[in-house]
Amino acid sequence: MFGVTGVEGVAELTFLGLYALQHRGQESAGICVIDAEGVARVRKGTGLVADVFSADDLNSFIGTSAVGHVRYSTAGGSRPQNAQPIVVRYARGDLCIAHNGNLTNAQELREALVEEGALFQTTSDSEVIVHLIARSREETVEAQIRDALSQCEGAFSAVISVGDTLFAVVDPRGFRPLVLGRRGRGHVVASETCALDIISAEYVRDVRPGELIRIRGDEIRILDDLPAAPRVSPCVFELVYFARPDSHIWGVAVDRARKAFGRQLAREHPVDADCVISVPDSANSAALGYAEESGIPFELGLLRNHYVGRTFIRPVQADRDFGARIKYNPVREIVQGRRVIVVDDSLVRGTTSTSLVKFLKEAGAREVHFRIGSPPVRFPCFYGIDMPSRAELIGASKTVAEVEEILGVTSLGYLSLEGMLNAVEAAGPFCDACFSGEYSAPLVDMEKGLVAIQAPPGC
Numbered sequence: 001m002f003g004v005t006g007v008e009g010v011a012e013l014t015f016l017g018l019y020a021l022q023h024r025g026q027e028s029a030g031i032c033v034i035d036a037e038g039v040a041r042v043r044k045g046t047g048l049v050a051d052v053f054s055a056d057d058l059n060s061f062i063g064t065s066a067v068g069h070v071r072y073s074t075a076g077g078s079r080p081q082n083a084q085p086i087v088v089r090y091a092r093g094d095l096c097i098a099h100n101g102n103l104t105n106a107q108e109l110r111e112a113l114v115e116e117g118a119l120f121q122t123t124s125d126s127e128v129i130v131h132l133i134a135r136s137r138e139e140t141v142e143a144q145i146r147d148a149l150s151q152c153e154g155a156f157s158a159v160i161s162v163g164d165t166l167f168a169v170v171d172p173r174g175f176r177p178l179v180l181g182r183r184g185r186g187h188v189v190a191s192e193t194c195a196l197d198i199i200s201a202e203y204v205r206d207v208r209p210g211e212l213i214r215i216r217g218d219e220i221r222i223l224d225d226l227p228a229a230p231r232v233s234p235c236v237f238e239l240v241y242f243a244r245p246d247s248h249i250w251g252v253a254v255d256r257a258r259k260a261f262g263r264q265l266a267r268e269h270p271v272d273a274d275c276v277i278s279v280p281d282s283a284n285s286a287a288l289g290y291a292e293e294s295g296i297p298f299e300l301g302l303l304r305n306h307y308v309g310r311t312f313i314r315p316v317q318a319d320r321d322f323g324a325r326i327k328y329n330p331v332r333e334i335v336q337g338r339r340v341i342v343v344d345d346s347l348v349r350g351t352t353s354t355s356l357v358k359f360l361k362e363a364g365a366r367e368v369h370f371r372i373g374s375p376p377v378r379f380p381c382f383y384g385i386d387m388p389s390r391a392e393l394i395g396a397s398k399t400v401a402e403v404e405e406i407l408g409v410t411s412l413g414y415l416s417l418e419g420m421l422n423a424v425e426a427a428g429p430f431c432d433a434c435f436s437g438e439y440s441a442p443l444v445d446m447e448k449g450l451v452a453i454q455a456p457p458g459c
């Protein structure tokens with residue numbers, strides 16, 4: 001998510017911010033520009049940021065504030081109608097919302113709203129927030145937003161605009177990151193600091209868990225917090241995999257955190273080998289940390305094709321390894337006849353890893369020691385990271401020996417949960433539910449057996 005106000009060229013700045021945040025979602029992108037009269041205009045579509053907006057779109061989008069979003073679907077499924085920001089006109093003016101995270105009581109809220117006559121346009125949990133704001137009986141816009149979000153459980157970092165006033169908010173547990181920046185006299189909010197860097201905005205601070213901030217032009221006001229949660233629990237998987245290594249979130253440099261995971265991994269699972277290679281790009285920092293700690297040289301033994309899009313023509317003779325083969329290729333000269341340590345940031349289904357091990361062996365690797373910069377992913381995430389069901393998670397039911405056998409590796413070692421948490425202790429405590437099964441926010445819909453909603457006609 002990205003929001004900017006109080007500067008010239010808000011559409012272009014939002015485009016650039018979203019460009020830097022593309023790793024957080026590749027399904028759809030949207031920009032809403034709000035003019036000085038508070039009128040919102042939105043352009044959104046499926047695909048990557050650079051494909052959705054043309055230069056003409058950006059030039060014709062004149063306004064004083066803008067809100068942008070790239071979508072990565074978890075709740076609500078992938079439908080063009082679910083692209084964000086969501087923009088509606090309600091009693092207090094044009095309302096726009098960009099939301100990151102997953103509400104864990106969205107179905108319960110939605111069913112109650114539908115019962116009262118609310119008409120939903122999308123299957124996304126974010127639309128629930130829009131209805132709650134529009135139906136709130138509170139007097140002021142800020143009280144309506146607080147009232148709406150106080151009813152939501154789970155993960156929500158959001159950038160909201162009503163008229164040309166921006167609001168930035170993070171749920172009381174602080175699951176997803178949101179940072180505040182300055183550019184000239186204007187203000188910027190973004191999911192990660194890499195989006196501030198691209199527009200040369202200065203990082204001011206993180207939006208705190210439970211904090212609600214109002215930004216109007218160059219004036220910024222901290223409003224009353226949302227009701228506190230029993231504990232703060234930012235998502236540790238942001239540091240493991242999701243955030244960009246050049247970002248700082250929760251006071252942590254993501255690259256440093258991953259290097260620390262890699263160093264700890266080397267202490268926990270040392271092995272005699274000739275080189276350390278990474279599964280690029282998400283494991284680069286962890287692999288460098290492993291190499292540093294072990295003294296075994298880091299080499300670029302696996303290459304990644306950066307031009308692989310979401311849609312490609314699958315050749316008729318495609319095999320099971322096709323998905324990995326078009327993305328990765330080993331450097332034969334580096335791996336042939338050698339004992340190779342491969343570091344990946346996480347093991348999820350094990351499908352990519354199985355293919356990679358096969359490629360490395362075909363390229364002549366003598367031994368393949370797989371090292372994972374996080375514990376086994378054993379539980380699905382309900383707070384906004386797209387994870388398969390437990391049945392598909394290889395670490396959920398398989399022992400290390402069984403996974404070694406499935407992957408076909410010489411040895412396998414996961415970073416321990418304790419080792420991972422200790423490495424980033426200063427920024428914790430974290431939500432580690434995907435590794436531990438200890439869910440920090442109640443799973444209301446799941447516990448009540450509420451099933452995912454059906455798409456309305458036309459969706």
Ligand code: AMP
Nearest residue numbers: 282344346347348349350351352353386
């Ligand atoms: P696999 O070998 O199939 O378990 O895939 C592991 C790879 O998936 C790792 O290299 C991770 O970087 C990547 N990964 C981890 N979590 C996710 C996620 N939620 N969505 C997409 N890719 C992920």
